[in-house]
Amino acid sequence: MHADPGAVLTGVHFLNGDQACCEGALAAGARFAAGYPITPSTEIVERFASRAPEVGGVFIQMEDELAASITLQGAVWAGARAFTVTSGPGFSLMMEHLGYAVMTETPCVFVNVMRGGPSTGLPTLPAQGDVMQARWGSHGDYEIIAVCPNSPQECFDLTVRAFNLSERYRVPVMVLMDECVGHMTEKVVIPPAEQIEVQPRRLTAKKPGDYLPYEPEEDLVPALAHAGEGYRYHITGVTHDEAGRLGVNAAAQDKLVRRLCEKVRRASEDLASYELEGPDDADVAVVSYGITSRVAERAVRLAREQGLRVAKLRLLTIWPFADSAIRDLAARVKTIVVPELNLGQLVREVERAAAGQARVIPVSHAGGTVHRPEDILSAILEGVQ
Amino acid sequence: MSNAVMEPGTLVQEPEAHNPVEPFLRMERIPHIWCPGCGIGTTVNCFARALMNAGLNTDKVAVVSGIGCSGRVAGYVNLDSFHTTHGRAIPFATGLKLANPELTVVVYSGDGDLASIGGNHLIHAARRNLDIKVICVNNLVYAMTGGQTAATTPVSSTTATSPYGTFEPTLNLPQLLEAAGATYIARWTTYHVKQLEKAMTEALKHKGFSFVEVLSPCPTLFQRRNHLGDGLATMKFYKEHSQTKHGASTADTGLTKEGDIVVGKFVVKEREEYIEGMTRHFTEHLGRPFEFKVRTC
Numbered sequence: 195m196h197a198d199p200g201a202v203l204t205g206v207h208f209l210n211g212d213q214a215c216c217e218g219a220l221a222a223g224a225r226f227a228a229g230y231p232i233t234p235s236t237e238i239v240e241r242f243a244s245r246a247p248e249v250g251g252v253f254i255q256m257e258d259e260l261a262a263s264i265t266l267q268g269a270v271w272a273g274a275r276a277f278t279v280t281s282g283p284g285f286s287l288m289m290e291h292l293g294y295a296v297m298t299e300t301p302c303v304f305v306n307v308m309r310g311g312p313s314t315g316l317p318t319l320p321a322q323g324d325v326m327q328a329r330w331g332s333h334g335d336y337e338i339i340a341v342c343p344n345s346p347q348e349c350f351d352l353t354v355r356a357f358n359l360s361e362r363y364r365v366p367v368m369v370l371m372d373e374c375v376g377h378m379t380e381k382v383v384i385p386p387a388e389q390i391e392v393q394p395r396r397l398t399a400k401k402p403g404d405y406l407p408y409e410p411e412e413d414l415v416p417a418l419a420h421a422g423e424g425y426r427y428h429i430t431g432v433t434h435d436e437a438g439r440l441g442v443n444a445a446a447q448d449k450l451v452r453r454l455c456e457k458v459r460r461a462s463e464d465l466a467s468y469e470l471e472g473p474d475d476a477d478v479a480v481v482s483y484g485i486t487s488r489v490a491e492r493a494v495r496l497a498r499e500q501g502l503r504v505a506k507l508r509l510l511t512i513w514p515f516a517d518s519a520i521r522d523l524a525a526r527v528k529t530i531v532v533p534e535l536n537l538g539q540l541v542r543e544v545e546r547a548a549a550g551q552a553r554v555i556p557v558s559h560a561g562g563t564v565h566r567p568e569d570i571l572s573a574i575l576e577g578v579q
Numbered sequence: 580m581s582n583a584v585m586e587p588g589t590l591v592q593e594p595e596a597h598n599p600v601e602p603f604l605r606m607e608r609i610p611h612i613w614c615p616g617c618g619i620g621t622t623v624n625c626f627a628r629a630l631m632n633a634g635l636n637t638d639k640v641a642v643v644s645g646i647g648c649s650g651r652v653a654g655y656v657n658l659d660s661f662h663t664t665h666g667r668a669i670p671f672a673t674g675l676k677l678a679n680p681e682l683t684v685v686v687y688s689g690d691g692d693l694a695s696i697g698g699n700h701l702i703h704a705a706r707r708n709l710d711i712k713v714i715c716v717n718n719l720v721y722a723m724t725g726g727q728t729a730a731t732t733p734v735s736s737t738t739a740t741s742p743y744g745t746f747e748p749t750l751n752l753p754q755l756l757e758a759a760g761a762t763y764i765a766r767w768t769t770y771h772v773k774q775l776e777k778a779m780t781e782a783l784k785h786k787g788f789s790f791v792e793v794l795s796p797c798p799t800l801f802q803r804r805n806h807l808g809d810g811l812a813t814m815k816f817y818k819e820h821s822q823t824k825h826g827a828s829t830a831d832t833g834l835t836k837e838g839d840i841v842v843g844k845f846v847v848k849e850r851e852e853y854i855e856g857m858t859r860h861f862t863e864h865l866g867r868p869f870e871f872k873v874r875t876c
């Protein structure tokens with residue numbers, strides 16, 4: 195299925211990341227957004243509010259993020275593709291409903307334009323301190339998908355991908371941007387609608403009466419039916435069986451939660467998305483994501499100018515984590531350098547995946563601005579020794 | 580059957596009695612979880628009858644509940660049903676209705692769920708006058724979690740978290756809803772089954788935000804702890820202490836522990852409904868009819 199040309203702004207534009215994210219959502223078929231204003235994410239829904247009427251879409255500004263994060267899910271069950279947008283404190287408020295979307299297998303997209311925390315923190319300045327919250331922020335066991343763009347172009351591309359993955363696997367997908375990427379303005383090329391692939395919703399072919407809302411198909415993902423079509427199903431956040439009957443017991447829990455996790459785990463190859471560049475015989479590799487990857491780029495260039503053999507790996511999908519890519523990298527370099535705008539979050543995943551095969555050096559930063567390339571360079575220099 | 584005298588202990592085969600509300604219930608999920616004497620089941624019976632009265636295509640009716648004993652209603656109605664999170668049934672219902680305005684969307688939940696944790700959403704949905712129908716089962720406590728104090732608990736009641744009695748002022752729901760802008764507001768008790776059925780029918784047909792409060796006994800956790808007897812005693816109390824006052828000022832509908840209960844239809848107003856307003860507004864803005872094209876899947 196392709197994007198609807200009526201809503202795709204095909205052409206070459208000069209957009210910031212927030213605006214590009216909005217265009218990505220429209221291209222992916224989103225016609226419903228629920229939000230609550232918060233810097234530095236608000237421009238996404240501001241643009242959506244101005245674009246929605248002409249394409250028959252709806253934006254509703256809810257009374258808080260608790261509301262916004264479930265309003266979009268109501269819209270999904272009525273047949274919409276929907277998203278919500280937030281930052282820091284709002285993301286914290288949305289956590290219960292991220293879990294609700296996991297449990298009810300509601301395809302939807304949560305955009306978090308990261309700013310400095312904890313608490314109100316740095317409302318207008320960047321950080322990457324929410325990457326673990328994105329993974330583990332809601333209570334209970336689950337697997338989640340999160341993509342992480344490093345440019346306005348990627349804000350467009352990865353937002354489309356986020357919607358597609360959410361439909362494919364029936365999980366909430368997060369777009370983790372940061373203040374710099376959200377507010378930076380660059381060239382964005384929006385392709386013609388027929389070149390934008392849109393994943394159709396997995397609607398059931400079964401008739402009411404034969405349909406069970408949580409009966410998994412071969413890839414463990416169940417097919418969905420919309421409200422108002424005579425299916426008369428029950429959707430619940432309580433542990434349930436295939437018919438949606440509550441099952442508050444260990445056996446039902448084991449069956450359901452394992453399937454919810456396994457459907458994402460077994461797709462990790464399809465989900466993994468990263469860029470690897472550099473010499474095969476590199477001594478050091480820099481692993482980064484989001485805005486930090488653009489600073490790392492410069493540090494790697496400076497190191498190469500000094501004759502060092504340095505590779506770089508950039509994560510476009512951060513959850514599920516690219517275990518095998520890091521494992522392979524760790525097998526061939528001496529050291530992996532991990533700069534991030536937090537005091538050491540994703541570096542723990544790198545250490546886990548590297549499993550002692552390479553030395554791992556974090557380059558932490560509490561946020562508020564980006565790294566100095568020299569700080570990453572010194573870690574590279576340290577790593578060569 | 581012959582006139583022969585039956586041996587004592589012989590089983591009499593009674594003809595299978597069908598209740599007309601059965602098609603609206605998920606009979607296979609019954610027995611339900613509610614205690615003997617609980618009023619929630621009574622409200623569901625009235626709701627099923629209201630669905631029949633309203634003559635709606637029930638394929639297009641969805642019920643959204645939050646969490647609580649009352650929040651379990653969604654699980655028993657034979658409709659599209661959503662059991663959401665504590666306090667957030669209204670925002671979920673808002674998304675459902677906005678994406679498909681053809682649906683009749685009913686929110687069915689408890690006093691704690693709708694008016695305490697979800698109070699903000701209640702206010703704003705009423706302000707918007709979005710066409711959803713809220714049925715609030717008010718048993719004066721947080722029942723599911725063991726009978727703790729709620730915003731609706733009358734002063735001087737004993738609850739699990741107020742062992743020496745409650746002293747906080749009590750929320751008067753009709754007054755709150757009127758101030759917020761609800762366009763249909765009624766209150767009945769589970770004693771008033773006919774009136775309740777009628778109010779629910781009216782709410783289903785009303786265009787705009789409708790709120791039906793139902794006082795309902797929780798003998799297990801409220802009445803017993805307060806020495807107010809069982810479910811039957813509560814029905815007697817409702818019968819003796821209810822005063823029907825249609826159009827009563829909602830300033831006078833506050834509840835006390837053993838005082839009179841003002842019941843009736845308090846507010847029926849005409850005001851532009853949210854989706855109508857949105858459609859009018861964007862039609863003016865676009866200079867052509869605004870068409871909902873939200874359902875792209």
Ligand SMILES: Cc1ncc(C[n+]2csc(CCOP(=O)(O)OP(=O)(O)O)c2C)c(N)n1
Binds near residue numbers: 690693722724
């Ligand atoms: C976020 C959250 N907080 C607390 C709870 C625990 N909890 C479940 S039901 C309930 C109270 C329900 O009270 P009410 O809505 O009045 O329903 P009732 O059981 O009285 O019918 C609470 C506090 C929860 N499920 N979720």
Ligand code: SF4
Binds near residue numbers: 616619649718799
């Ligand atoms: S605890 Fe109270 S409200 Fe809950 S089912 Fe029992 S009587 Fe009803």
Ligand SMILES: [Mg+2]
Binds near residue numbers: 718
């Ligand atoms: Mg209650």
